[in-house]
Amino acid sequence: MVDILQVARREIKMGFRNPWAYSFLALFCAFSLGLLLINAQNEIQGYTAVKGSMLSLILYLLPLMTLFLGSFSLTSEKEEGSWQLLSTYPIGTLSFILGKYVGLAVVLLTVVAFGYGLMGMISGFLGMAYDSTTYFLFLFFSAGLVLLFLTIALFIGSLSRNRWQALTVSVAVWFFTVIGWPTFLIAFLGLMPYLWIKPLLVVFTILNPAELVRLFVVIKLGGGSVLGPEYYQWVEWINGSKGSLLFMGVCLVWMLSSILFVYWIWERGRSRG
Amino acid sequence: MKKWSLVLMMMMGLLILAACGPKKFEPLAINEKVDICAICNMQVKDDAFATQLTTKDGKNYKFDDIGCMNEWKNKNGTKNIGKDYVRDYNDKEWVEFSKASFVYDETLRTPMAYGVISFKDTASAEAFVKEQGVGSVLSASDLSKHEWKQNTDMMQMDMNGGEGHMDEHKSEEMEGMTSDKEMDM
């Protein structure tokens, strides 16, 4: 436990001395002010065009930012040789991975908090309408995206040899999960028999954090009916009292299993190295 | 990567099992919350007028009136249909379309006014006609020659008002045949 905190502390310090973090901070602030302006167009509660485009914008930026910062942090450990150094210390691989995760999560969430804080504050100053449910839902949505994509970032960082490889893979993963997702799925599922399509689609959706979190927010904004008759039971669960808990449970399982997998990769590397 | 492919293989295996299991085009239960007629968009009530068909791909369509199912067949052809079902007017049991008997009369009230109702056998269809005093019994093959006219104007009803009332009363109760009986008879 102490090890985890140590690693996390070191990670946070490194994170906030990293110019990348600040450039993303600036970008995210500019972006959140943009959201604020979009939202200022006579907006009400619920799922509307404005919310839809806000969701899309967040989906473009946050996963990319998370993937970069997360994967670079791991590859730099390899590139700068600090992992080789750390391996000689009596520190568990799991503690190292968890510490990394926690540290990076704190850095990224701080960036997100800064952006949203700025947005909330300025909207307050300017007296713009900003529905609180929406605000909290989007905050939650962004945090969820960051936490889930961070595990993918750790993956990429673990498997890449250097920063450039991590960059390439990050962009590829981002494109695949956010932009190309429906294209690939529709192409692939088109080959499947009709009855398989829905179950496969559901499985793949759970595997893609971007879609998972987006759908949760759409449903929570009250737009569940737009998903059609195939999913009305899901929508009912998520809108029900235990829906959010259920969703957090799924996210937790997601994070834990991928962290364990990353741990396995590093442990293998350690025993061989 | 091995682990992932293993997991994927297992999932695929499960899916194949799940998908290959029920290939018999069983009739599905009507869910009034989400089922609408594939033709006219009206809610499909869980009543004797509901019909459904499953294509050979396993895609299921539900209809609120036999006439709407007929409309679907006109549009899409019957080649690709795995099984099509209608319901018995008296006990709402699903009956294969080809094995069912039908009664048509323009004064019968059905959700889309096609005036055709279905029975599991000729005997109960004939009993219905006898009891109501109107209607003609048709078989599934007779229906292919049926003109499927929607009765959208009931002016002539005024003339045979008495019987009209009976039918109307009967079919207005689109939800529960049991309650219908206890009050109607």
Place this chain on the structure above:
Amino acid sequence: MVIRKSFLYPGIFRVLILMLFSLLLIITTYSGSAYANTTSEAIPLQPIIDAAQIGDSITLAPGTYLGPVYINKRLTISGEGRATLLNSSPDAEVAVMIQADGVKLQGLNIQQDNGGEAAAIRVEADQVTLKDLVIHTFGFGIMLREADSGVIVNNKIRWFIPKGATSRKRGNGIDLYNSHGSDIRENEISYLRDGIYLEKSRNTKVDHNRLFHLRYGVHCMYINGSSVTNNIGEYNITGAMVMGVSDVMVSGNSFRKQNQNVHSQGILLFDVRTSQIVNNVVEGNRVGIYMQQSSDNTLQNNMVLRNYIGIQFEGSEGNRFQKNAFIANVIEAEATDSKNNKMTRNFWDSFEGLDVSGDGVSDLPYAINPFYQQLVTENAAYQLFFQSPGMTFLSDLYTNDKEQWSTDSEPLMQLDSVHANVGQVSEGQGSVMVVGWLLLFFAVITILYMGVLRL
């Protein structure tokens, strides 16, 4: 249990229904106890009617009266709002049966405890006036059968569950069958199946009614020459369901917040011909206007606001579609198999037009991309991709037979009317600001402590 199946929807709807039920329970228990005191003095109404002469006006003294009653001569019965007619006898299907032309019923409260097919009022005669009635029914509200030229004005019709009854399926509020030329105005109908159900009833006027929490607000089947005007509908599955008609006028209606059911929509037009759909407002619905297999209609000056899908065309041809405004819809329009529609001068707020000639009309056309609708028609499972960023990307890539798409050849650059800015909500702003401050504070502290200060 039965109700659960037919009418409960998730979320707000459920809560509202629960609230209503509890309210009704309170009302019924309250009134139940009131009746208990007066049951001994509850006056059977039938003898009073039997004693009256044709053409008489009866004013009922305040109090409770017992149904059922059969009115078979021309009478005017008025309760001045304080007379209540109770029908709890399980043998009697109908609380008030009207079989004589020209009967007038007004200012009466009617409670129908029987469910299923039972109606509070059943009319089988012409020129009947029903006015200022308050109806609580477990089954249907007002039923007209072969009853022409009825006048149904300013009634309140609600569904309720009598004490001790297990809930059953709801009936319709006002149900017309083969009854022509009626005038249905200013009624308020809620929590039933269909608010106003018209079948084979031509030349009916449905005007200024308020319809809440129903399956379909107004449900029209085969009612040529009727009009549905100035009605308000909220929280129904579908506001106006117009099917199998021609020459119908649907105008000035406002249908909002119909988005809970997976098939919710503001106005549905199926098999509608040569009709006018003008000046309606559809706001916050799942689908604003859904038009299928309808031809030669005019859709004009409708406001389509904040729907998930603004308008959907399917197999609709030869319609005039002009001067409608589309604002803040998640997807503005979908169209498949809809050719030869005259689509001009609509305002599409997401469309970036280009007006070179300066006539207020874009020189670039606005084409409706049918990709998503084609995809989900093939397999409804793909609705999961609704407005996913990747889906918008893919739709933009899709340009097959672009010349076949439904296209607005001269979209408006600006909306002349300004009534789009309705429904501003700015609650909970304080908390957003406080949380904003807190978040910013924590973020800055963390950055300073962990990053900048080298402790």
